[in-house]
Amino acid sequence: MRVDVLTLFPEMFAGPLDHSIVGRARQRGILDVRLVNIRDFATDKHRIVDDTPYGGGPGMVLKPEPLFAAVEAVRTGPETHVILMDPQGEPFTQKRAWELAEKSHLVLVCGHYEGVDERVRTIVDEELSIGDYVLTGGELPAMVVLDAVCRLLPGALGEAASARQDSFEDGLLDHPHYTRPAVFRSMAVPEVLLSGHHEEIRRWRRREALRRTWLRRPDLLARARLTEEDRRWLAEMGAPVPPAQAASEDAGEV
Numbered sequence: 271m272r273v274d275v276l277t278l279f280p281e282m283f284a285g286p287l288d289h290s291i292v293g294r295a296r297q298r299g300i301l302d303v304r305l306v307n308i309r310d311f312a313t314d315k316h317r318i319v320d321d322t323p324y325g326g327g328p329g330m331v332l333k334p335e336p337l338f339a340a341v342e343a344v345r346t347g348p349e350t351h352v353i354l355m356d357p358q359g360e361p362f363t364q365k366r367a368w369e370l371a372e373k374s375h376l377v378l379v380c381g382h383y384e385g386v387d388e389r390v391r392t393i394v395d396e397e398l399s400i401g402d403y404v405l406t407g408g409e410l411p412a413m414v415v416l417d418a419v420c421r422l423l424p425g426a427l428g429e430a431a432s433a434r435q436d437s438f439e440d441g442l443l444d445h446p447h448y449t450r451p452a453v454f455r456s457m458a459v460p461e462v463l464l465s466g467h468h469e470e471i472r473r474w475r476r477r478e479a480l481r482r483t484w485l486r487r488p489d490l491l492a493r494a495r496l497t498e499e500d501r502r503w504l505a506e507m508g509a510p511v512p513p514a515q516a517a518s519e520d521a522g523e524v
């Protein structure tokens with residue numbers, strides 16, 4: 271996958287892109303990230319990229335010309351998918367991450383200051399928000415999207431690891447994890463995990479995922495993909511059992 275990041279602050283990406291899974295994916299050639307400085311597409315002598323808002327008010331607005339020129343410069347064809355990072359966009363979810371992981375070319379546009387000129391929205395395919403808060407620029411949101419999508423690309427995670435088993439993959443939170451030692455400061459690892467009974471372990475993990483989701487994110491439970499067994503377990507633990515829903519692409523997060 272190729273990803274062009276359009277930003278006024280390409281230096282911000284140095285750390286996160288060079289380490290761990292994203293760094294390895296780039297080394298392996300799974301991910302090709304290109305940092306594009308929007309300022310390089312300003313045409314005036316002072317390379318100005320912002321201006322005061324029409325109608326008055328505080329702050330500066332990113333001018334449309336450099337952004338249009340930058341997007342046009344990186345567009346390779348109909349496969350190019352342009353995304354503006356913006357709190358006014360659609361919520362970014364694990365489901366959207368899987369959909370974006372299918373694309374061969376993403377362009378992530380990072381705004382700054384008070385925002386981008388409204389006309390920029392006409393050249394973007396979608397706007398994504400990573401949450402209901404306002405950051406100083408779209409750089410951190412772009413890194414969030416890049417990180418979440420990168421680990422879903424084939425070969426990005428290690429050998430046995432499967433992103434399909436993560437939190438949110440069936441609309442539930444993850445189950446608890448333990449590693450050695452079996453007893454740490456008098457806290458013991460649940461017996462079943464030491465038993466080697468794979469089916470029992472699977473059932474325990476599923477029950478704990480359901481319990482956690484009920485206790486921490488009951489809002490997720492209503493939309494999760496649940497089996498008849500799941501419903502029985504929820505009832506046993508005293509949780510409200512969501513009504514069975516018609517099988518749908520929309521159930522759960524994915």
Ligand code: 4GY
Nearest residue numbers: 355356384385399400405407411
């Ligand atoms: N939250 N999700 C976000 C953001 C910064 C508008 C220019 C967010 O995606 N992007 O906070 N982006 C933008 C906000 C003005 C800076």
